Amino acid sequence: GDSVTQMEGPVTLSEEAFLTINCTYTATGYPSLFWYVQYPGEGLQLLLKATKADDKGSNKGFEATYRKETTSFHLEKGSVQVSDSAVYFCALSGQRNTPLVFGKGTRLSVIA
């Protein structure tokens, strides 16, 4: 079945450091790919998405490119802030109106 694998955390970075969180997937057909973020004490919220190969999703300085050849959707940000501290989940939706399949999440802590 469909699955998502993302890098283990926690990840601790200093403010203004470069961030990469790796995500790879296994799916049949042409999935849509998502990054969700969960800030402390809050619910999951969509960070960005890409719905076809070579699409780049971006939001709040974060970017991820849908790479079909490597089945990857790595999350990047050039300069992290303390307010980016959260848990990040990579997810995919395989077919029409199917539910999201999530990775295990990566906890990011950014220190000043």
Place this chain on the structure above:
Amino acid sequence: EAGVAQSPRYKIIEKRQSVAFWCNPISGHATLYWYQQILGQGPKLLIQFQNNGVVDDSQLPKDRFSAERLKGVDSTLKIQPAKLEDSAVYLCASRGGGGNTGELFFGEGSRLTVL
């Protein structure tokens, strides 16, 4: 626009007791999901509704879990009897459309502790 509402936010029960969680999705959203999120893991789908019909309940432990969405709007998830391993956050999400490109909107979750 109001978001997905869930209650209660927190619940502590003894094993073998029962518990129910309620979810009200975003108005007009036909698809509703219940996910279970165990500490340190990603959310896992329990059940998906389309209007008031079940689309996928293959991962719902039906010997103890049940869910309904009688009028195609709000939904209730019940656990009876609870086990220690049911301690988790139960997330409700809804989706308005867009096929597999559409965003899921999540509630804040109901955190269950089974003692």
